[in-house]
Amino acid sequence: MTTPSTTTPPDPLNTLTLDQLRTRTSVKWREYAPDVLPLWVAEMDVVPAPGVVDAVSRALRDGDTGYDHGYRYAEAWASYAADRWGWDVDPSLTMTVADVMTGVVQAVSVLTEPGDVVVVSPPVYPPFYQFVPGSGRRVLDAPLTSEGRLDLDDGGALDRAFAVARAGGRAAAYLLANPHNPTGVAHTREELERLVALADRHGVRVVSDEIHAPLSGRPGVDDVPPFTSVLQVPGGDRALALVSPSKAWNLAGLRAALLVAGPGAAADLARVPGHVLDGVNHVGVIAQTAALETGRGWLDDVLTGLDTNRALLAELLADRLPQVRYRRAHATYLAWLDCRDLGLGDDPSRAFLDRGRVALNPGPTFGAGGAGHVRLNLATSTAILTEAVARMASVV
Template identity: 60%
Template sequence: MTRRTHGTAGEPNPLRALDLDRLRRRTSMKWRTYPDDVLPLWVAEMDVPLAEPVVRALTDALALGDTGYPAGTAYAEALAAFAEKRWGWTGVDVGRTAIVPDVMLGVVEMLRLVTGPGDAVVVNPPVYPPFFPFVAHLDRRVLGAPLGAAGRIDLAVLEESFQQAVAGGRRAAYLLCSPHNPTGTVHTAEELTAVARLAGEYGVRVVADEIHAPLVVGDTEFVPYLSVPGGEDGLSLMSASKAWNLAGLKAALAVAGPGSAADLALLPEEVGHGPSHLGAVAHTAALRDGTAWLDALLAGLDDNRRLLARLLAEQLPGVRYRPGDATYLAWLDCRALGLGDDPADVFLHRGRVALNRGLPFGTGGAGHVRLNLATSPEILTDGVRRMAAALR
């Protein structure tokens, strides 16, 4: 599978479009959780305007009063075309897709299809914190297979976890975060093929959260799990939510491989009533017509990664930062600063900058913070300045 290259086609960097005063007028979680003197660099919302094709699609729908229930396959068709053009992957069969309210609720529904109450779900901590409560609320057991020291899947540890998960003849699933949040690791074809081999050997079903797939930078290749040998019985959740900043416009797609089509067919019809019709309209427009905007964003994020690395080296040399190949999230190892297990608390109260705490990410999260770098260079610079000030 060959990754296609893209240019920005003259699109301006959307990360430079909005100043702090305008951003503080927003009423979403990122900007309303903390007091105005706190700079929010935490939850996965980007400081960008919407891509113009998305604005047009929503405006047209509102002008028509087109605010009913979602219908049709336009979203799935747009994803299939995007996947083929972007990743050289033709494996999104519209007939093996289902619209779901969002990626995490889709994950829950996929796990419900392939496991039962009390069964184990393997995850790779440190990992996206909602994995833990969502799995627990589903009455499944979370079983951790921590990432290796380089932030990659440790296949030996994963195999041990698979053995534990299926002990006694129980069903089990592996909730794969690909690309990985918070490290930004992009799993290789070889790694994913090895995962599929182990899953097949132990009878573990793979459910892949691939929400960050469009946010892969440079020459790194995103490999859909369903595309690797042995991945045919996997289930994937995809969405335009993270890449185009559409978290408030709920809609995602469950995608089945050829070997899991029968599982997906058992998804209750009412699950498809949960997504927003306007969400589906927005996600469709993003995938179909928003790639130039996305490429401009990716270029801006790459600039911000380099900026963050330089700022940390200059002002916080004790912080270890290994830029990831995907997402707009930076996983910062602050253990050398002597701030204890929860450095985000120190940065918040002494520096007035809000970051995600590392502890909720599970094993490997102590002493770490997650920083959202999808903002302007000026705000990012101020954020690091505040972090440094917290140590004085």
């Protein structure tokens, strides 16, 4: 009889020491002075999945560094999505793009005209406020509820914003973050069904940024609702979604994304100009594909570590900073902290940086509802997270 293994699974989040991390040259570790603990930008403190290292090393060794071609990336995503979420993705209804925000701009550009409105739900990913105006469109806010959910009621924020966006018969789009950044909320299937129905009633097209999807609960493992793509719900066939493994496998420096169309949006996808493909990083595609094909076990270990860190953060805050309100979510590696009771003003991140030497994302950059908040990146070691909260507590 085989004896069950008692070996503890590797924890990618607790592999590297602080000294090792400080040798990195990426923005997370070079933006601030060496005495600052950086828990801000969306980089994880991990060593890449072995299969990704092997695939990229092989590409460089073999000189496979030319222009990208083919559907292997899309096929890998389709396989992953089917296994993980029961999501049936047709690779022929995808287009490889340089990154998610490049794909967002292309999607918005084929669905609307310059001067049209794109609705967003703040507090939300700050680049939404940069890339959308950069494409010649106007941003209109439909804020989240006080519970951090989409406001889907009749006469609610989304209903009102959609009506304004469509005034005069102009085209309009809604840019969704699913799961939501910075709150970490994975919108439920019922919420997405209501969203699609509301958007359809107003004639608003939905574009969904789903880059954090792999960083959500695992069906049959975690006691949370599984991720649902907007393309999976009834009526979502006219939506467009942007997906990528780059956040979940920490591949921002080797980024590549997929623009995925529902069957009802196939004609819109066909109108995306072909020159978009010229910006695709072939080695990035190789890395993303390898992550999907070989890195599922590695990601499961990361997700386990993130669960540990969410619980640890809640305990640390309750003990050291009980005035800070933290609503534990089950997606992304982000924590949205309500620091308004600390008396540190609209941007508490300044005090935490200047006096605590911890770098966090300032809440006001996420739009309405961000004042008095900070975003904290949980994807680090338990030791660094513990030290960071201790430093934050020393400020108050």
